[in-house]
Amino acid sequence: MRGLIIALTLGLVEPVFSERKVYRYDYESVLLSGLQEKGLARSGIRIKSKVEISGIGPKLSLIRIHSLEAAEYNGIWPRDTFTRSSKLTQALSGQVSFPIKFEYSNGHVGNLLAPDAISEDGLNIYRGILNVLELTMKKTQITYNLQEAGISGVCNTTYVIQENKRAKQVYVTKSKDLNSCNEKAQMTTGSAYTYPCKTCKESNRHSRATATYSYKIKSTQDEAIIVEADVQELHQFTPFNEITGGDAVVEARQKLILSDVQKRSPEIPSKDFRKQGLLRYSFGSELLQLPVHLFKIKNVESQIVETLQSLVDNIHEQVPSDAPLMFLKLVQFFRAASYEIYESVWKQFSSQPAYRRWILDIIPAVADHTAIKFLRHKIERQELTELEAAQAVLMGLHLTTPTRDVVEEAGLILKKVHPRSGTLLHKISYLTYGSLVHKYCFVSESCSGPPLHDLAAEAASRSNEEEIILALKAIGNVGHPASLKRIMKFMPGYATSATDLPLRVQINAVLALRNLIQEITLEIFLNCKIHPQVRMVAAVVLFETKPSLPVLMTLANAMLKEPSMQVTNFIYSYLRVLGRSTAPDLQVMASACRMVIRILSPKLDRPHYRFSRIFGFSIFRESLMTGLAAKYLVTNNAGSIFPSMAMSTFKAHFLGHIADPFEVGMRAEGVQEILAKRSFQEGSASPYDLKEILRALSDWKALPSDKPLASGYMKMFGQEFLYGALNKNTINNVFQAWYGPEGKNPSIRKLINNLQSGVGSQWSKALLSAEVRHIVPTCTGFPMETSLYHASVTNIAGNVQAQITPTPRSDVKISSLMNANIKLRSKLAISMAKDMIFIMGINTRSVQAGLEAHAKVNVNLPLNVAATINIKEKSFKFEIPPVNQDTDVITLRSKTYAVTRNVEDLAAIKMTPVLLPEAVPNIMKMSFDSDSASEEADKIRNRPSSEIVSQEHPSTVEESPYKKNPAVHLMCFNATTFGFGICLERKSIHAAFLKNAPLYYLVGEHTVKLTFISVPTDVPIEKIQITIQAGDDAAAKMVRLVTFVDERRELSREAVEKVKKILDDPSDETQVFTLRSSSSSSRGSSSSSRSSKSTESSSPSSSDSQARKTGDQINLKKEASSFERSKGKQKTFYPFGESISSSSSESLDKKRSGKKRSTPSPTERATSDDVYRREKKHSQFAHPSKHRSSSSSGISSNSSSSSSSSQGSTVNAYAFFIFQRTFLGERMPPGFTIVARAVRSDNKNQGYQATAYMNSGANKVDLQIVVVQLAESNWKACADAVVLPLKAQARLRWGKQCRDYKIEARASTGQLARNPAIQLKVAWTKLPSWIRRTSVMVTDYVPGVAFMLGFSQADQRNPSRELVLRAAATSLRTIDAVIKAPGATLYYQGFPIPFALPVEPYQPYQSSGITAWNVLPEIASRIAQEDQATCELREDDFKTFDKVKHSCSFNKSCNLIVAQDCTAHPKFIVFTKTADPSSFSREVYINMSSSNITIYPSESSSLLVSYNNEPILTDSDEYENTEENIKVYRNDSLIIVEAPSQGLDNVTFDGVILKVTVASWLKGKTCGICGNNDGEKQNDLLLPNHRLAHSCSAFVHSWVLVEEVCSGDCNLEHHYVNLERYPIIDGEESTCYSVDPVLKCRKDCTPTEKESVKVGFHCFAKDTAPSLSEWERNSDKSSASEEVVESVNADVDCSCPSDCSLT
Secondary structure, eight states: OHHHHHHHHTTOOOOOOOBTOEEEEEEEEEEEEEESSTTSEEEEEEEEEEEEEEEEETTEEEEEEEEEEEEEEEEETTTSOOEEOHHHHHHHHHHTOSOEEEEEETTEEEEEEEOTTSOHHHHHHHHHHHHHTOOOOOTTOSEEEEEEEETTEEEEEEEEEEEETTTTEEEEEEEEEEEEEESOOOEEESOTTOEEOHHHHHHOOSEEEEEEEEEEEEEOSSOEEEEEEEEEEEEEEOSSOTTTSOOEEEEEEEEEEEEEEEOSOOOOOSSOOEEOOOSSOOOOSTTTSOTTOOOOOSOHHHHHHHHHHHHHHHOSSSOOTTHHHHHHHHHHHHHTSOHHHHHHHHHHHTTSHHHHHHHHHHHHHHOSHHHHHHHHHHHHTTOSOHHHHHHHHHHHHHHSOOOHHHHHHHHHHHHHHTTSTTSHHHHHHHHHHHHHHHHHHHHOSSOOOHHHHHHHHHHHHTTOHHHHHHHHHHHHHHOOGGGHHHHHTTSTTTOGGGGGSOHHHHHHHHHTTTTTTOTHHHHHHHOTTSOHHHHHHHHHHHHHTOOOHHHHHHHHHHHHHOSOHHHHHHHHHHHHHHHTOOOGGGHHHHHHHHHHHHHHHHHHSSOOTTSOEEEEEEEEETTTTEEEEEEEEEEEOTTOSSEEEEEEEEEEEETTEEEEEEEEEEEOHHHHHHHHHOOOOTTOSOTTOHHHHHHHHTOGGGSOTTSOSEEEEEEETTEEEEEEEEOHHHHHHHHHHHHTTTTOOHHHHHHHHHHHHOEEEEEEEEEEEEEEEEEEEOTTSOEEEEEEEEEEEEEEEEEEEEEEESOOOTTOOHHHHTTSEEEEEEEEEEEEEEEEEEEEEEEOSSEEEEEEEEEEEEEEEEEEEEEEEETTTTEEEEEEOOOOSOEEEEEEEEEEEEEEEETTOGGGOEEEESSOGGGSOOGGGOOOOSTTHHHHHHHHHHSOOTTSOOTTOGGGSOOOOOOOOOEEEEEEEEEGGGTEEEEEEEEEEESTTTOOSHHHHHSEEEEEEEEEEEOOOSSOEEEEEEEEEEGGGGGGGOSSOOOOOOHHHHHHHHHHHHHHHHHHOTTOHHHHHHHHHHHHHHSOHHHHHHHHHHTSSOOOSHHHHHHHHHHHHHHHHHHHHHHHHTGGGOOOOOTTSOOOOHHHHHHHHHHHHSSOOOSOOHHHHOOHHHHHHHHHHHOOSSOOGGGOOSSOOOHHHHHHHHHHHHHHHHHHHHHTOOOOOSOGGGTSOOSEEEEEEEEETTOOOOEEEEEEEEEEOSSOEEEEEEEEESSSOSEEEEEEEEEETTEEEEEEEEEETTOSEEEEEEEEEEEETTEEEEEEEEEESSOOHHHHHHHHHHHTTHHHHHHHTTOEEEOOOOOTTEEEEEEEESSSSEEEEEEEOSSOEEEEEEEEOSSOOOOSOOGGGSGGGOOSSSHHHHHHHHHHHHTOEEEEEOSSOEEOTTOOEEOOOOOSSSEEEEEEEOSSSOOEEEEEEEEETTTTEEEEEEEESSOEEEEEEOTTSOEEEEETTEEESSSSSEEEETTTTEEEEEETTEEEEEEGGGTEEEEEEOSSOEEEEEOGGGTTOEESTTOOOSSOGGGOOBOTTSOBOSSHHHHHHHTEEOOOTTSSSOOEEEEOOBOSSOOEETTEEEEEEESSOEEEEOTTOEEEEEEEEEEEEEEEETTTOOOHHHHHHOTTGGGOOOSEEEEEEEEEEEEOOSSGGGO
């Protein structure tokens, strides 16, 4: 076989071009863009020409193009044909008018030599032809693969060779994979802030390209000639899944046919030929030419001025829809301009604000070296304001294409702004410089950020915290590995000085590693000595590196031993979020996270909301290859429910790339501290009182200058571009700017003067927010571009004028304006136009042809309001002009075109919709015709398949006969009363009928429009007037008196009158029939039953009819007389109560209970005082602990039993609710009145009026709101509510006399499965259809959302018109929740909540303190009290602040630290000791900054108190030091000490039990045997050196306060001990010393009592171990590791010599 292959290929030679010969070829190239399906529009160009190639020397040839003819295609494929374009022919002919030389040897094209006069575009056309001649012929193989150079780069190529020896021809086929190329010719801009999704691209490529070459080579004795070459290249692009998403294509074809070979020498021009590169495509002016425009640039400056003036002149109140395209056109003009033109335009227009703003918006969008240089000069010359410069630098450096020249210009800007430390321009310049260097490093290997390193070093040397943070943020933006050492200098654990840096600096140092993706963060996280917040931030950075399973297992093992619940809960919640991720690039890590969760679940079960945690959401659609993920991160301070740091991040997957579009973070530790330290005034209602919080925040002057109240930052696409902090200096600067240096309010005075004289302004903003371009060459030499543009223009124009009575004085104050009458008239217009354009096709300076998808958004919001405001009189009046014409408020349009543009004939631009409306078939509108069935069947049978239709016979493709207008959906809401309406119009036509793919749904035309329309009225409306009046004058503003009429009684009266009239004329059968119908409907159920019986049998005979008529008349007479007799027995009409009689009441009771009741219902006989007494007796929110269940029973299985068991209590509870049955407006004026009125030309009332009435008491609040029409009408809307202590009820009714529709809600407290519970029940009767439809749509999503939140679903039938929500407190911090909806029953067991519930009996929690007015603040106050930190010390045990009980004690004569303020500046310490060991009586010492309080027992066992060694409470039971806010008082045998300003809320002692309650701002800041008060139970046993004790006894011993010799009765000391045995460590005997001290007797004292304690030991090799004294002096022992944990004996009591000096 091998010999056969060699024999076949032996005669092959490479094609050559001999000297003194001219080879003439017919050349044709075609480029088409569009969708593949027929019947859709495409666009493209075709070039036909003559090509002459001749050899002019060894390995050198000459190529010439002449007789060029260009044609354009723009129409429906394949129906339409190419159209010859003479002007395009002329333009392209000029580009290839000069021949070029090229090296050609062995089938390979080498260097190209061309004169300087030839353009780069013309040279690329030559490259396209020469690319056909590139051949690699192997004589020993007929099939082979290789990397072959070409116009697209060095690409993977496959050859197949066949030989026809008889015809002496060789057929060569080669295929190129243009996605697998080295040195690929491509250009990509605008995507540096995204990174590729490798996993996505493995399964799906959004862009693919391939090319196939077919050659026919004729061999002669001395040469091989290419007789024919045919090339077909295909580029396909889809934004979605490449299999099911649909794709757009650019198809390129070349055909080269040999027509003649002439034996003559070619004509060689006498021009200089210079090397112009190789065969690889050369990029020239592609970036200069935007693909959305094509025009000639003649006089750039005049064109800039003309376009700029056009934009400014045409934008007034409304932005034209073509403004974004004009803005892009102006950007292109500036990119073609020189620096001198920039200066000339600036000099001409900089003094005009409108033009100045446009120029400063355009310059950053130009984003090239000239633009950045221009900005630098303006900043250096201080021609820009601070805000203008910051905005220009921010946008300019972010949008610019990174080159070395641009980076150098940006560095010069940094040098200029560096002295302006702390300014906005200073911050933005450094941040954006980091982003620019990041982009430059993305395209260049040689990059660094020396100015940023210098800033970090300088800031560190001066200890400037703000500058250090700025440098870290800027270095983080760069994300270059060279910056790692700089960052580590500020990271704890790596630099000794970093531990002393503020927490903000440490966190920012860790965050700076995000773009570096360093696994060094694992070491930071595992270091438990670092602050928990820093460790949690390090974990965030670590998880962004997508750690492997071994790393995650390391985290899991660390979490099992982690002492901080903040860290543990954070990591566990993060793992759960990642485990649910659907993003393809995270699937490996998600699987690993799920494995780790299984290890941690037994310990953690589920995350807790009161600890640090992360919430996440992730969705990825495989069919769209698009996804979105969001995370919300919260880190809490120790034991606090208020977050100290919050961070929200978003991640998007699209087009095989990943981007972080937005991130925002905030820190509020300063605000936390202020709120926590606030001391409330006496009589304050609640610690959550808004007034008290505002009062605390107003004391900002007490803050240190270097500590911020709050700080925040914002990132876009992973780059931080803005951050700031609110500190004391910032607030002070704002107040000085507002009030002036002397507090005379110059700003207010200036503002008022401007308003009175009238202020008119216009502000415009243009923004190029996206310019993403990807350019690759095609085989024809023309570039193919795929790009996306997003540009917007926003305009706000308006004027405001004010009239203030009385006229303000020169020293006006804001308080004086509160008493003035202010009239404002404003006219404002907000307009915006956005364009998003996607282009795929050819883009050169001469011609553009391709597919363009335009999406436009237009917003036009006119606001014209006249307002009259009088705050003193509580009067507000607004007037709005009527809607006289239709206004499109929001319009969204998208349309896809096939576009061709020719620079020589700009007027002949063609934009053909890809999908014409008439091309869409509509089978729903087709009629069935059986007669033509056989004829049509024959047509279908004889019709050729669409797959084999020849392109040469386009007439065989039939046009669809079906016509269809675009589908239009219109929904309007007309407010006829006010003469306007709102319409939502949706129109859509797409190509999905051709292919069910997402791309085909987008292709076509789509419109969504929101319009305010004018609704015709019988009388013109002059204006719309809205009046709001509160207070005593509310009744005076009422236009219509609100009255209620018993409509049924009025109908009955009318029926009686009709009966009398009809009985007078018995021959009127029509009236009798009408009367029968109306009376039957008005008589209720009894008459309905009678009428139904009377209609059971009927006869057509006249006698029967007459008998029925006579019977009806007799019955009507009886009913009429009965009605007359029962007038005096009618019940009272209650418009806001249930209007039912006693009989109907009984029937209703029968329906409910199945038994007849003879007594009235409790609702009818109860009064508000009775209700409150029952409430107080029967219903309490706090329940005894004996009724509380420790574990939750299965709700789903026991739901029916629970429901039945609680049904009786629920019914009784609801029986206590009483609505105010009478209308409050009959006996009191309204509290406020709102009148919305359409002022008509005939002065008739038209509109609506709302009045509110309130009857309030301490125990009950009644509220009623009534809405009526100003015109005479029975329609009303009534809303009423009753608020009782711990119960509430509300109703909403509307319709005739408020009786057509009703929704009712009831909330109350009670019990559920013996647990305290709260229930909310919502019930409704008849509802409007639109509410029913909306509710059905919403409830469809409820189960899915509930499942995501962790709810379970039970199969249970529920009432169809009732919604019940129940929540039962199963513990202090968990609840069981049940939701019963008409379609589903959902439940959640053990739902964690971030605060403790007040469910235990406690005297202050009695409901007597709760009224209808303070129910919410009181509940919040009780929750806060329940969450207070209280420590309790008894004789044999103690309970810490975190409510952990330990059974160990120390009842000796040494002082024991109970609780201590362990902040940097401690305010108190509480310690105790045993006064008499035989009686276990204690002494308590409370030492504060300047006060010492001692509580000690007397000889009579009563308690005595001394204050600074002076006895108190001897003459009275209360002592108070107002200066230090300290209060001491006696309550029976209980001594209570309160010192809130010192951090001690109270200390109570009764001689046996000692309780200490500290302030909330000491969360996590205490120490002693009460613990650190951080809300974490597992780390309560912290020793003074912050280690966890191994036993309770060791913990208590460590907090024994030893005394100096002879200073007291305590004879114990803390000493380190050695282990008596020598354990084997690492294979050798070791000497071990304790890492924590142990209680030992003093020297010369003898222990009389010992106790075993567990201690950790650090071990050394026995031969090299230090001595015990050396170990005690070693400063590293506190951080030494523990190799052994063993029990040792500690001394707890000693016997010493009587002379203490001997010890």
